[in-house]
Amino acid sequence: MTDGSNATESRSGSEDMPLRSLQNAHEESPRYDASDDELLAFYRQMLLIRRFEEKAGQLYGLGLIGGFCHLYIGQEAVAIGLQSALDKDKDSVITGYRDHGHMLAYGIDPNVIMAELTGRQAGISKGKGGSMHMFSTEHKFYGGHGIVGAQVALGGGLALAHQYREDGGICLAYFGDGAANQGQVYETFNMASLWKLPIVFVVENNQYAMGTSTARSSAETEFYKRGTAFRIPGMDVNGMDVLEVRNAAEIALAHVRGGNGPVLMELNTYRYRGHSMSDPAKYRTRDEVQDQREHNDPIEKAKKELVERGRSEDDLKAIDKEIRARVAEAADFAENSPEPDAGELYTDVLVGSY
Amino acid sequence: MAIEIKMPALSPTMEEGTLAKWLVKKGDTIAPGDIIAEIETDKATMEFETIDEGTVGNILVEEGTNNVKVGTVIAMLAGEGEELPDSDLLEDGPQPAQEPKKDVPGEGKDVGRTEDKADMTAPQKRSQPVTDPEIPPGTNMATVSVREALRDAMAEEMRRDGRVFVMGEEVAQYQGAYKVTQGLLDEFGMKRVIDTPITEYGFAGIGCGAAMGGLRPIVEFMTFNFAMQAIDHIVNSAAKTNYMSGGQMRCPVVFRGPNGAASRVGAQHSQNYGPWYASVPGLIVIAPYDSSDAKGLMKAAIRCEDPVVFLENELVYGRNFELPELDDHVLPIGKARIVREGSDVTIVTYSIGVGLALEAAEALAGDGIDAEIIDLRTLRPLDEQAVLDSLAKTNRVIVAEEGWPTCSIASEIVTICMEKGFDHLDAPVLRVCNEDVPLPYAANLEKLALLDSKAIIAAAKRVCYKD
Numbered sequence A: 001m002t003d004g005s006n007a008t009e010s011r012s013g014s015e016d017m018p019l020r021s022l023q024n025a026h027e028e029s030p031r032y033d034a035s036d037d038e039l040l041a042f043y044r045q046m047l048l049i050r051r052f053e054e055k056a057g058q059l060y061g062l063g064l065i066g067g068f069c070h071l072y073i074g075q076e077a078v079a080i081g082l083q084s085a086l087d088k089d090k091d092s093v094i095t096g097y098r099d100h101g102h103m104l105a106y107g108i109d110p111n112v113i114m115a116e117l118t119g120r121q122a123g124i125s126k127g128k129g130g131s132m133h134m135f136s137t138e139h140k141f142y143g144g145h146g147i148v149g150a151q152v153a154l155g156g157g158l159a160l161a162h163q164y165r166e167d168g169g170i171c172l173a174y175f176g177d178g179a180a181n182q183g184q185v186y187e188t189f190n191m192a193s194l195w196k197l198p199i200v201f202v203v204e205n206n207q208y209a210m211g212t213s214t215a216r217s218s219a220e221t222e223f224y225k226r227g228t229a230f231r232i233p234g235m236d237v238n239g240m241d242v243l244e245v246r247n248a249a250e251i252a253l254a255h256v257r258g259g260n261g262p263v264l265m266e267l268n269t270y271r272y273r274g275h276s277m278s279d280p281a282k283y284r285t286r287d288e289v290q291d292q293r294e295h296n297d298p299i300e301k302a303k304k305e306l307v308e309r310g311r312s313e314d315d316l317k318a319i320d321k322e323i324r325a326r327v328a329e330a331a332d333f334a335e336n337s338p339e340p341d342a343g344e345l346y347t348d349v350l351v352g353s354y
Numbered sequence B: 001m002a003i004e005i006k007m008p009a010l011s012p013t014m015e016e017g018t019l020a021k022w023l024v025k026k027g028d029t030i031a032p033g034d035i036i037a038e039i040e041t042d043k044a045t046m047e048f049e050t051i052d053e054g055t056v057g058n059i060l061v062e063e064g065t066n067n068v069k070v071g072t073v074i075a076m077l078a079g080e081g082e083e084l085p086d087s088d089l090l091e092d093g094p095q096p097a098q099e100p101k102k103d104v105p106g107e108g109k110d111v112g113r114t115e116d117k118a119d120m121t122a123p124q125k126r127s128q129p130v131t132d133p134e135i136p137p138g139t140n141m142a143t144v145s146v147r148e149a150l151r152d153a154m155a156e157e158m159r160r161d162g163r164v165f166v167m168g169e170e171v172a173q174y175q176g177a178y179k180v181t182q183g184l185l186d187e188f189g190m191k192r193v194i195d196t197p198i199t200e201y202g203f204a205g206i207g208c209g210a211a212m213g214g215l216r217p218i219v220e221f222m223t224f225n226f227a228m229q230a231i232d233h234i235v236n237s238a239a240k241t242n243y244m245s246g247g248q249m250r251c252p253v254v255f256r257g258p259n260g261a262a263s264r265v266g267a268q269h270s271q272n273y274g275p276w277y278a279s280v281p282g283l284i285v286i287a288p289y290d291s292s293d294a295k296g297l298m299k300a301a302i303r304c305e306d307p308v309v310f311l312e313n314e315l316v317y318g319r320n321f322e323l324p325e326l327d328d329h330v331l332p333i334g335k336a337r338i339v340r341e342g343s344d345v346t347i348v349t350y351s352i353g354v355g356l357a358l359e360a361a362e363a364l365a366g367d368g369i370d371a372e373i374i375d376l377r378t379l380r381p382l383d384e385q386a387v388l389d390s391l392a393k394t395n396r397v398i399v400a401e402e403g404w405p406t407c408s409i410a411s412e413i414v415t416i417c418m419e420k421g422f423d424h425l426d427a428p429v430l431r432v433c434n435e436d437v438p439l440p441y442a443a444n445l446e447k448l449a450l451l452d453s454k455a456i457i458a459a460a461k462r463v464c465y466k467d
Helices: A004-012 A021-028 A036-061 A076-083 A100-105 A110-117 A150-165 A183-194 A223-230 A242-257 A286-296 A298-308 A313-336 B146-160 B184-192 B200-212 B226-239 B274-278 B291-303 B352-366 B384-394 B409-424 B443-449 B453-463
Strands: A092-095 A141-144 A171-176 A199-205 A234-238 A263-268 B003-006 B016-022 B035-040 B045-049 B054-059 B065-069 B073-078 B141-145 B164-168 B193-195 B216-220 B254-258 B284-286 B308-312 B320-324 B337-340 B345-349 B371-375 B378-380 B397-400 B430-432
Touching: A021 A234, A021 A242, A036 A076, A036 A100, A036 A110, A036 A242, A036 A298, A036 A313, A076 A100, A076 A171, A076 A199, A076 A242, A076 A263, A076 A298, A092 A150, A100 A110, A100 A141, A110 A313, A141 A150, A150 A171, A150 A183, A150 A199, A150 B200, A150 B226, A183 A199, A183 A223, A183 B200, A199 A223, A199 A242, A223 A234, A223 A263, A234 A242, A242 A263, A242 A298, A298 A313, B141 B146, B141 B291, B146 B164, B146 B184, B146 B291, B146 B320, B164 B184, B164 B200, B184 B193, B200 B216, B200 B226, B226 B254, B254 B291, B274 B284, B274 B308, B274 B378, B274 B409, B284 B291, B291 B308, B291 B320, B337 B352, B337 B384, B345 B352, B345 B384, B345 B453, B352 B371, B352 B397, B352 B453, B371 B384, B384 B397, B384 B409, B397 B409, B397 B453, B409 B430, B430 B453
Parallel strands: A092 A141, A092 A171, A171 A199, A199 A263, A234 A263, B164 B193, B164 B216, B216 B254, B254 B308, B284 B308, B345 B371, B345 B397, B397 B430
Antiparallel strands: B003 B073, B016 B035, B016 B065, B035 B045, B054 B073, B141 B320, B284 B378, B337 B371
């Protein structure tokens, strides 16, 4: 380009860029119009995650789960709202190490997840992965990754595979507000936008990167804006209301499925528990956590709405009881399954024999 | 039934702790998520949340109690609609933690049992030893450069399998920074020959993700020096996935590009990463020398279900070698090759070192020393048997490696000879490597720092006690 004015012109042709259009559409009508049955299903799934994670915390306390264990309590509406909008035959999901909830949201058997947490042969990774490394290629769930931010680039690759095969699928790549400061996230944004990859980037902003609040770690704390430099439209979503999440998901997915390239969604949520099990959480007050629980809890919100829609308290109690029993069964299974055989030590290092 | 609330472990290492403070008292109603106590662990003071619902009964361990063992019942809880018997547990003092269950293999509750090493399976090996396929008599031998051989290998595999694609910096329109991908864009188009921005960490991750998603990516690094930015994905994402997923998820990706010193490009662009990647379980590491091996092993690498690091050498790209003209020239991974047979001393080497070893062998022959040269070709899994067989024959081994000596492939060969071939050794195994410095720019210093045939000759004479 020799003419400077042309260069300027070509660079500024961004008027039609839908950086805010998705957000505008979402704000216009922010809540998904769920049927009673749908809302009840969301409630059940969120409650399953909550009870499962509480049980995992308890088993950790009993020494049955070791190492790192990151619980999803408080963030349930994010996984349920988003994943309920996916096409399970086509779409793929990838996330970081706080992954139990995303697997449960996909309907993966709680038994094999819990057995992985306790490090047993029956675990979904034969006990070799643990809390942070779980996968189900059958469900197109690609992990479960322990390196903060790595799943974003890997998700870009999954999206590339969808595009390459023209299978109509998209990738949903979750990461946290902490991972949002990793360089490879932006490397991936650049390529994903450049190549119009079918991917939804999801920042689960639970306000703390381990013990560092977003304000102390991030120059731009409105993470949904961070795609702007790569022409990726952003969406700012209340992650504590499953219907708002689902609504935003539909808008984002329609955009991505339309071949328009990626969307960056920020889901504002809150983790009630520590970063991992050994986090004393001294970086925030008990009142702050309590306030979130009392006023913003996604499960209580759904429950209240169900009652308003005429569902009886007794019905809901029965559901809770049933889910507790399901989780207790998973815990029992996980506790009573044998550890892997010594013979498993050297299996699966390589696929081939050389 | 009353629920027992037990002293929790609140860190991976906690065995006992101090019950610092109760936040509930007898008669309080609690619900899941309520914080009921503060507990001091070996690391910090933690809040203890209940996951149960009910009415607090007797507090069995008073606040301020030190050294409460994990698992001790610290309080009782009555479930909904149930009366808690006003037991006199308190008078009996706290209940001790339950004895850990007996360690019975296969029965479940045996957490962290100590296994007998004898029960481990050995690393998986091929059931039958393999050799390079026979070249049928009458096969035409073409003279082909390593560069062309690599390109042809990729092109053939791309024709054979629609899942195979190439991505990297300047691989498409520019035809490859070192012209290894020349012509691929024309034949396969933009979809399968993808120019990336300069963003190694990102595109290595995208390559791994695409492999996990079912494709067969070939990720070119302009040089392996730049792959340091991406090494996390090579090691953490590619190498470990199959194991961490219990064999469920694979990552069949090929990372390729020039490795080792080029010519006068200074320290940051001149490094051999062979030993780095060869130390990682879950990776295949290949470093060929000539055109035939480059082509045959590249084709094998692309077909391989495991992640492969394929180390080429810029200085060798332009060298011409004989290459059999076959429809499908595929060589076995994990198999070394005897490049020159000899009886007096074994020179183990790979990549550009093979050429230097051949030069050295010529000179040694003039001095009456008959050297055998083993080209490792694959650095992981290493063909130990080839090294040991040759050692048994010559009783003397040196290792010629264009790379640093410390923690090198050479060090590994020395170890193998010590551990498994000691009785055959008539002399210490010597490493002949680069000098242990960052590679200098000045022509004379660079020459001084790099492996050369003179050093190989000197070492060979030394182990033959003819120096």
